Every structure is written in C-alpha cells, then in structure tokens.
Amino acid sequence: MINPEGNRFERLKQILGAPAEPDPRLTQYAGNVHFAMEANGFKQDASSNWKFVNSLVSDKINEFKGQQTTFFGPDKVNEVYAPTSTQKPERFEPIFRERAVVDAIHDVKQQDPHAAERLAFILGGVVRERWLEQGRERNANGEIRNAVGFCADMVKLGDPKSSDATATAMAMFVRSSRNFLLRDSWFEGNIAKMAKAVSEDTVGIRETSDLGMSQLERLRRFSNQHTGNPDKPLPDISAERAAIAGMPTVGAEFHLWPNETPAHPNFWERVALLNMSQYHPDSYVQMSRDDRDVVEIRMNPAEYPITVANWQYMRTMLPELNKAFFTVTLNTQQKDFSWDNSTDSKFLQKLKALGYLSYSSLMSDLPPTSKSAEIDFGTAYLGQTVKVKNGEVEFSGLWSGGTGGRGTCGQLGLYIGYGDVFPDLAYYLSMGMADPNTVLRNTEGTLDKATTLREAMQIDRGTRRRLFDGVRNRIANKHRLNNISEAGESIIEKYAP
Numbered sequence: 001m002i003n004p005e006g007n008r009f010e011r012l013k014q015i016l017g018a019p020a021e022p023d024p025r026l027t028q029y030a031g032n033v034h035f036a037m038e039a040n041g042f043k044q045d046a047s048s049n050w051k052f053v054n055s056l057v058s059d060k061i062n063e064f065k066g067q068q069t070t071f072f073g074p075d076k077v078n079e080v081y082a083p084t085s086t087q088k089p090e091r092f093e094p095i096f097r098e099r100a101v102v103d104a105i106h107d108v109k110q111q112d113p114h115a116a117e118r119l120a121f122i123l124g125g126v127v128r129e130r131w132l133e134q135g136r137e138r139n140a141n142g143e144i145r146n147a148v149g150f151c152a153d154m155v156k157l158g159d160p161k162s163s164d165a166t167a168t169a170m171a172m173f174v175r176s177s178r179n180f181l182l183r184d185s186w187f188e189g190n191i192a193k194m195a196k197a198v199s200e201d202t203v204g205i206r207e208t209s210d211l212g213m214s215q216l217e218r219l220r221r222f223s224n225q226h227t228g229n230p231d232k233p234l235p236d237i238s239a240e241r242a243a244i245a246g247m248p249t250v251g252a253e254f255h256l257w258p259n260e261t262p263a264h265p266n267f268w269e270r271v272a273l274l275n276m277s278q279y280h281p282d283s284y285v286q287m288s289r290d291d292r293d294v295v296e297i298r299m300n301p302a303e304y305p306i307t308v309a310n311w312q313y314m315r316t317m318l319p320e321l322n323k324a325f326f327t328v329t330l331n332t333q334q335k336d337f338s339w340d341n342s343t344d345s346k347f348l349q350k351l352k353a354l355g356y357l358s359y360s361s362l363m364s365d366l367p368p369t370s371k372s373a374e375i376d377f378g379t380a381y382l383g384q385t386v387k388v389k390n391g392e393v394e395f396s397g398l399w400s401g402g403t404g405g406r407g408t409c410g411q412l413g414l415y416i417g418y419g420d421v422f423p424d425l426a427y428y429l430s431m432g433m434a435d436p437n438t439v440l441r442n443t444e445g446t447l448d449k450a451t452t453l454r455e456a457m458q459i460d461r462g463t464r465r466r467l468f469d470g471v472r473n474r475i476a477n478k479h480r481l482n483n484i485s486e487a488g489e490s491i492i493e494k495y496a497p
Contacts, residue, residue, distance in 0.1 A: 032106045036096040039120035042089045050089035057083055060121050067125075069284045069395060071172065073291065074384055080129045081121075092127055094141075095148050096120075104152035104163075112160040118281070119155065122167040123148050126174065150180040157188060158195025162276075165198045166191065169275035172287050177268035187269045190222075194276045196230075197221035205280060208249045208331070208388045212302020212310055213241075216495060218277040219313035223497055235494035243487035244303045248332045248433045250426045251285075251301035252311070252417070254324040255294050270317050271297065284386045284395040297321065301331070301386065304430040305488035308423045309495040316497050325367070325377060326417035328355070328425045331385050331410065332433050348412065350440045351432050352380050353447040354471075355414045356456035358428050359421055361464050366457065367418045377415055378453035385410035416453055427488070428471065435481055438474050 034044070041057040042050040064081040071080065079087065095101060101123060109116035130144040151170040155163050170191075174180050200221055203214040217234055224232045264270075275287045278300050288297045297318065299310055315321050356378070367377070387394045387410065396410045412433075417425055432439040442448060446467045450456035475481045 028106070029102060032102045032109070033093070033096050035109065035116070036101070036105055036120040036123070037089070037092060039117045040092060040124035041083050041087065042092065050093065052083075052085045052087055052089070054085065057121075060117075063118075064121065066282050066284045066393065066395075067122075067168070070168070070279075070287045071289075073286060074395070078132065080125045080132070083124070083128060087128065091131055091141075091144075092124060095123075095127055095145055098145065098149055098152075100149045100156075101152045104155045107156060108160045108163050115160045115163055119163045119167050122164070122171060123151060126151055126171050129171070129175065146181060147174040150174060154188070154191050157192040159199055161199040162195035164281055165276045165279040166195050168279050169272045169287070172275055172289060173268060173272040176271070176290055179268065184266075184269065187266065187272075190269075190273055191276070193225045194218070194222050194273050196225065198276060198279075204391075205282075205388055205393075206391050208386065209302040209306065211280060211283060211285065211300035211386070211388065212249070212251075212306045214280065215277050215300040216302070216306055216310045216313070219310065219317075220495060222273075222277065223313060223316070237491050237494055240305075240487040240491045240494075241303075243483050244305065244491075246434075247303040247484060248330050248430050249301040250304045250307045250430055251329040252299055252307070252326050252422060252426075253329065253413075254297040254321050254326040254417075256297065256320055256324055258290060258293060258295055264319060267318075267320070271295075274314060274317060282393045284393065297324070301329070303488075304426040305491035308426055308488075309492050311422050312492075312495075312497055323419055324417075325415070326422065327413045327415045328417055328422070328429065329385070329411050329413045330429055330433055331387070331412075347436055347440070348380070349451065350436070350442065350447045351412070351429060352414060353450040353456065354432050354440065355416050355425055355429055356450045356453045357446070357459070357464055357467060358424050359416050359418070359453065360450075360456040360459070361461075361468060362421045362424060363418065366453065377418070379415045381413045381415075383411050383413055423492075428468075431471075431475060431481060431484075434484070435478065438478050438481060439471055441470070441474065443470060 037043075037050060038056055039060075041052050041054065043053045043056060045051050061082045068076065068081045072078065105116050105120050105123075108119050126148050127144055130147055151167055151174065154170045155166045158166050170180075197218040201214055201218055203210055203217055205211060205214065220234055221230075224230055271288045274297070278285065278287065278298065280300075283300070285300055286296070286298050289295070297314070299307065299314060301307065302310070311321075384395060387396060414425075414429070428439075440447065444463065444466065446459065446463055449459060475485055
C-alpha cells in the first residue's frame with residue numbers, strides 16, 4: 001500500500017533540494033546532523049563547507065507564519081522563523097552535534113520525517129532567537145547550547161505527535177525563565193503527562209471553535225492523569241455542541257503584572273504546560289508570554305461554554321487568574337463590524353454597555369491598575385482574529401482597529417474583566433451577539449446610560465438588577481436561546497474539573 005504521507009515527504013525533499021535518500025557515506029549520527037542543518041537552510045558544498053541555501057527553507061518560512069505570530073505577535077517579523085543568509089553555520093553545527101539534540105530528532109524522524117524537520121527548525125529557532133538576544137554576551141554559546149539541549153530533552157518525554165507542541169512551548173519557556181538550567185522532576189513529569197494528552201487529542205481542527213475544544217480535551221486528559229484516571233472516557237457533548245453551533249466564539253487574554261507572578265511556585269513552568277495545551281501548528285493564537293512588561297495568558301477560542309470550561313481548568317493550573325485583569329474577545333460567524341457603520345456602531349455600543357453592566361453587577365468598585373503599555377481598563381477595540389473554516393486558518397482584521405470598511409475588523413475586544421467575572425461576561429456578551437434584538441432590548445434606556453465602565457458603576461443596583469432580570473426572562477422565552485443556555489450549562493457541568 002502506498003503511504004501518501006511518505007510520498008508527500010519525498011516530494012517535499014525534492015522541492016527543497018535535499019536528496020531523496022540519505023547519503024550512504026554518512027553514519028546515522030552524521031546523517032542526523034546533516035538532516036538538522038539542512039532543515040535550517042544549510043547545505044555542504046564540495047569542500048564540505050556549510051552554505052545557506054534559501055530554497056531549503058523558503059517553504060518553511062511560509063509554513064511557520066503562524067509560529068511567528070504565536071511567538072512575537074502580529075506583524076513582528078525577524079529571523080527566528082524566517083532565517084536569512086546572515087545566519088552563520090558555525091553557530092548551529094556544534095549544537096546540532098549535541099547527543100541530546102541528535103537523539104531527539106532521530107527518534108521523531110523514525111516515525112515522522114516531516115515532524116522531525118519541523119522539530120529541527122524549531123530548535124534552530126531557539127538558536128536564532130538566543131543569538132539575537134544574547135549574541136554580545138561572552139557566554140552566549142554555552143547558554144544557547146543549554147537551552148536547545150533542554151528543549152530536546154523535554155521533547156524526548158513525549159512522542160512524535162507531541163514534538164511540535166512540546167518543542168514550541170519549551171522554546172517559549174527558555175525565553176521567559178532561566179529555570180531550565182535546574183532540572184525539575186515535577187516539571188518533567190508534567191511535561192510527559194501533557195505530551196500524552198496532546199498525542200491523544202482526536203479533535204480535528206475544522207472550525208474556529210475546534211481550537212478551544214481541542215485545548216479543553218487536552219486539559220481534561222491531563223487532569224485525568226493527575227487524578228489516577230488516565231483512561232477515563234471524555235464526556236460526550238455532541239448533542240450540546242450541535243445546539244450551540246453558530247454561536248460567537250469567545251476567547252480571553254489575561255494580564256498579570258510581572259511582580260505578582262511569584263505568588264505561587266513554578267509559575268513559568270505552569271505557563272509552559274498551558275502553552276502545550278493550546279498549541280496547534282497552523283494556529284495564530286498567541287502563546288502566553290511576557291510582552292511589554294505585562295504577562296499575557298492566552299487561551300484558544302470556542303463557543304462560550306467550552307471557553308468557560310477551559311477557563312476552569314486553566315484556573316486550577318494557574319490560580320493567579322482568579323485576580324487577573326483580562327480582555328474578553330468575541331467573534332461572530334455571521335458578519336464583521338466597522339465603527340464607521342452607524343448600525344454596527346449602535347449595536348457595539350449596546351454590547352459594550354451590557355459588558356460594563358455585567359462587570360458592575362458583580363464588582364463593587366473599579367480595580368486599581370498598574371501602568372503598562374497595554375490599553376486602559378474599560379476600553380473596547382476592534383482587532384485581528386483567528387478564524388478556521390473547513391480546516392483553513394486565517395488571521396484577519398486590523399490589529400489597531402477603529403477604522404476601515406466593512407469586513408476588515410475581525411474581533412471585538414472588551415478590556416473589562418477582573419477577578420472571577422469571566423463566565424458572566426462570556427455568557428451575556430455571547431447571547432447579546434447571537435440575538436441582539438432579543439437580548440439588547442433597552443426598556444429603561446439603561447444601556448444608553450452606560451457608555452463607559454465608570455458610568456455603569458454609577459447606575460443603581462435596582463436598575464441593573466431589573467435589566468438582567470429582563471435579559472434572563474427573554475432568553476428563557478426564546479426557544480433557540482433557551483436551548484443554547486441549557487446546552488451551555490450541561491457542557492460546563494460535564495467538563496467541570
């Protein structure tokens with residue numbers, strides 16, 4: 001029987017200019033070194049000197065576009081995942097000759113050559129990124145050698161199916177923490193458990209919400225291993241997912257101040273495990289990281305109950321989220337929005353007001369904020385988003401938001417979350433976006449009075465209570481919305497940690 005994946009890899013090697021079969025003159029060890037070097041754009045000439053050949057990596061640069069965004073944010077382009085001829089082979093060859101690195105690549109290549117190429121390229125990305133950051137330091141080569149060796153060792157705790165997620169999460173980890181110099185049995189044990197959860201993930205990424213469903217099932221499998229039930233079947237929520245199909249997808253970006261992160265031990269290790277649970281090769285959802293003096297904790301988008309269930313698992317791994325500022329992000333499958341369109345603008349204002357009032361109904365005051373380069377608490381924006389349709393991933397919309405014609409803005413973000421208010425915001429905003437005419441009925445003009453978060457805080461509790469009593473009654477009396485609400489409660493209950 002013909003192996004289509006094998007044929008695909010042979011064709012890929014021919015396109016890239018690599019030999020279809022390994023050079024018989026090379027030992028297995030030397031062959032793996034050459035394999036790793038060529039995966040990063042280097043090929044030996046007749047004099048055995050390494051030369052950079054752009055055609056060897058041109059396809060990978062396109063293949064790793066999502067990786068650029070997950071690591072560095074939108075529109076940030078550098079040589080980490082887009083190597084150029086400025087790369088010096090002498091920085092790579094000694095590291096790719098390290099036994100740990102050779103063994104990790106060899107183990108993956110035995111089962112999946114393309115996954116091994118990706119692994120070598122990701123490890124090469126660690127070399128490129130560390131040289132960009134540490135190239136002037138006297139001990140740069142030693143630190144880079146340690147960082148790449150650590151990533152390779154962690155990959156060996158899993159199998160080829162988890163190598164991408166593990167290598168990528170560990171590459172982000174060595175950017176964030178120097179603790180990789182101290183081997184931690186607790187961390188390594190949990191990496192092995194999360195690698196197993198990634199390998200057993202059966203969710204096919206066909207639509208945007210599958211990203212969140214995949215993360216939820218990985219976190220559930222990871223949790224089951226900790227409770228001694230690794231083979232416990234996952235709850236069947238197929239009927240519930242059918243009921244919520246077509247709902248907006250919801251995500252979140254949680255913000256922690258760096259000086260607050262040591263509140264619990266192993267902070268960056270736990271963040272690395274969350275990044276493993278979130279990772280998909282073609283996804284543009286940014287990974288959790290320290291960005292502009294704010295630690296951002298990200299999650300994959302899905303319909304609100306799946307996202308809330310995800311958030312519950314994330315809290316068990318990262319209790320710091322219980323007191324975190326966050327942006328709740330929403331997309332609709334029906335249309336995009338533009339501030340310049342009067343109908344969209346009025347709708348978005350009411351949706352923002354519903355979010356402000358959801359927050360003010362649960363919190364008695366505005367939280368104290370710290371100065372950062374991030375947007376101000378209480379701000380709304382339109383920006384880019386990840387969309388998946390029929391398995392094709394798009395990263396669309398304007399990152400800065402605010403202007404542009406219809407269809408250019410992909411996501412509504414509301415920076416109005418603090419503490420334990422995420423489920424309410426996700427629920428009410430999703431319902432408001434799913435059926436504005438039902439949910440956003442403004443009987444007392446309350447939504448018009450809450451144009452800012454501060455104004456919402458000043459509206460008396462009785463008025464706020466009547467607004468939400470009316471919203472809940474209208475949801476209960478609308479057959480479709482009531483079915484969605486009941487399905488959502490079932491999903492959250494079935495997947496509760």
